[in-house]
Amino acid sequence: MSTDTDTAAAAPDLATLEAGQELPPMHKFPDEAQLFLYSAASHNPHRIHYDREYARFEGHDDIIVHGPLQGAWLTQFVTDWAGPGARLLGVTWQNRASGLPGEELVFSGTVTSVDAETGVVELEIAEHTSDGRLLMPATARVRLPTT
């Protein structure tokens, strides 16, 4: 369970930020221990996240990564990029497919709008597996510091 971000970049500068700019990708490497810890920390007893035999009985290839964990990674992807002075205003995500332990998961994003006056930036973001399977298309809104 680790995180890699391609660059430890400085927080984005509202003055130069424009629609179409890409965020540096973030990579996650979930394993069974992380799924166990997330089930515990989020009070989630759903068997598909810890019982391989049961997960297969329900039609999954393996135990699966929690939807809310992937959602939390989407928020982390944005807040790591935006920096501590920014405020995350909203996020939406759709569950398209399930991530599995042992897979590398890649978070990517593009700026879709910038309001220089209010500092509000809209993003289109997504989570894929490293071989390109889309798990979660998503959007986010964040307010960057205006001074």
Next chain:
Amino acid sequence: MGLLGCADEACPLHLAALAPNVGRMSESLIPAETLERVGEVLSGPVTTVIDRREAQRYAYAVGDENPIYFDEVAAQAAGYRTLVAPPTYVTHAVVQPRTAADLRTDGLYREGTRIRLLVDRVMFGGEEWDFLEPVCVGDEITATVRLAAVDQKEGRKGPFVRQVRETTFVNQFGDEVARSRMIGIAR
């Protein structure tokens, strides 16, 4: 479309009272009694205090070691009153203790309030969040879940029902701090 997702008590999976799939092509998948429940409170209000250790345990489990969750000086330098909780943590913080006797075979808790739909399968479609105010350690958060919408739609694979459970989170100052809409897809 998403596979069976997961979640805690807020999971839309809890909502489905599975019914036989009969005559579905021409009929509504939503019984009148269910339509009448739109707007109804499904659970809560429940109140909980945001605990530092629990919020940090959650951040570590996510692998999100942002200093604003762990270092009070860093949190205040970033403009917060004190340590902050990760954005979506609040929905897990309000999960109430339950006995293991309440677990179903799939590991989810039995739910008191069920929404009847004439469907075979409920999937976790996604989630939408508005973050309105920071949720800080020590805050007292009250959560209320409502059935926000139940709509039948036509998809490529036939009719499906989109149901939305909206949770509002209010702090000790009376400010709404967050709102989440969990979207369940049933067919």
